[in-house]
Amino acid sequence: MNSSIPARETIIATGERIARHIHRTPVMHSASIDGLIGATVFFKCENFQKVGAFKIRGALNAASLLLADDRARGLATHSSGNHAQAVALAARIFGVAAHIVMPRNAPRIKRAAVEGYGARVIESGPLQSDREATVRQVLEETGAAFIHPYDDDRVIEGQATVAMELFQQTMSEEPLHALLAPVGGGGLMSGSCFATRAFSPGTVLIGCEPAGADDAARSLAAGRRLENDAVDTIADGLRTNLSDRTFAILREHLREIITVTDEEIGSALRMVFERLKIVIEPSAAVPLAALIQQRERFAGKRVGIILSGGNIDLGVFPFSGYESPAG
């Protein structure tokens, strides 16, 4: 599959298209984290974004680019995660219906959040094939437009605005030496590839993935798309596989993926809570975990990190099991 590479102007126009409805999230910096890691680290805080994650950028861009008549028949997707809330909010912004297919066993709190945006939740069986069958039925019945969480050029262009903003917000004499972002289905990573190429080609882009769902790292190494047989990671937002589209983009533009253990993710998560005093979800801690793992090579450098979201279930996450790496 040959995705076209969006030009600089395309990403800028995307940013302008969605700007009215989203936050330009802040970039945070902590002298104490810099001291611990030995680099100058800039955190792009998408945990403060609408719906608590970057996902609203892609969903809203896709919804914006629909013809008005098509959009009027509503938006649909299947997701139990942040993309579900993103499509629900995008639909509300345009005043159209949202049909969200969620597995029957999805957490009640996630379902409530989606319904809180006025969306209709349709239950499916727990398997990926169940979800897909249910969403096909919904599309047939409603004529709604399907918005995939990552296998969609419009979604990827929306996600590209995260890295674009981070580059704009950290501009100085010297570009960022490296940008670290998480890899799940590859939407944010594909967008980061395009934004880096367009706005900061001297920056080394690095993907970061949990060892327990490392399909992207294995796929890049093998030169063909591989899937996860089983996933085992606390980074619940990164358990999905690349699609053919995102694999093709990553193979062309991404040189490296660092994988990290759940223990490393937990330590990084704790560092963010303790030092930045902000709430992020486990998936969002993966790039910092990678930076900590390989901090020698980043010594003295300016490094950007995308904190992708903040929707953590506070009741179940076992903080006590993780020690801060600083002791």
Next chain:
Amino acid sequence: MNSSIPARETIIATGERIARHIHRTPVMHSASIDGLIGATVFFKCENFQKVGAFKIRGALNAASLLLADDRARGLATHSSGNHAQAVALAARIFGVAAHIVMPRNAPRIKRAAVEGYGARVIESGPLQSDREATVRQVLEETGAAFIHPYDDDRVIEGQATVAMELFQQTMSEEPLHALLAPVGGGGLMSGSCFATRAFSPGTVLIGCEPAGADDAARSLAAGRRLENDAVDTIADGLRTNLSDRTFAILREHLREIITVTDEEIGSALRMVFERLKIVIEPSAAVPLAALIQQRERFAGKRVGIILSGGNIDLGVFPFSGYESPAG
């Protein structure tokens, strides 16, 4: 005891004196919290302050106002909380020694944080009288200047800059209807009294206290200073008693204290984590708990809340025991 009321110019000058070394912390606002509470709520985020709490303001102001020769002999205090780190950092800023008396049973992590600022930690017995005896000995041996956590006019003037900034940052046609701040030893509350009088006299100032350490509420009701016999609250920063000085200020300037249960504090804490996506300590959730408890009377109003600090022990706090009031 008759504390003089600092003039508007005094608080402004205090702010300028300490500005170079502290953060002008942001004021946050959340449409979803506004929707849940039915008021427009502005959060002054001292969890992002140096040392993770407002305490650096008072400690640094007190240190700044010492004669240089006196300061050169070092700073001393007794504290197992945020004030210990504040005095340690103030000493480091001036390049002088810090002697911090901490009870032998203080958490290792708090001791490490104080030592991280280069301070000397001196262990004492666990009782208040043990700490005071040990600090007297330290003062005799070193000639260091003692900085009390709240029973000190210079400290109170430093804490007054929190509310001053909040008023400046929320200025519009209409002043804040109410300002809610926590009451522990009364330093922040006394400073808030002075700042409200000086900068926003039309704002209703309300103290907020845990029911399990309600000496201030009982003292104001009785018209004389009463102490806590036993304290029982998760709001560990608010377990202290008023001093004669802070009681006199509160009796003169504060009309009302709202007390809240630990369950209400836990729910408010959870709301801040889930909706604002920031980390605060239990004591900092007390004013929001009070606002939620009495939200009918604040309906449609503009309300300021001081989030006093963010130094929560993530390993032990039982989030799972508290349900978000929104369900």
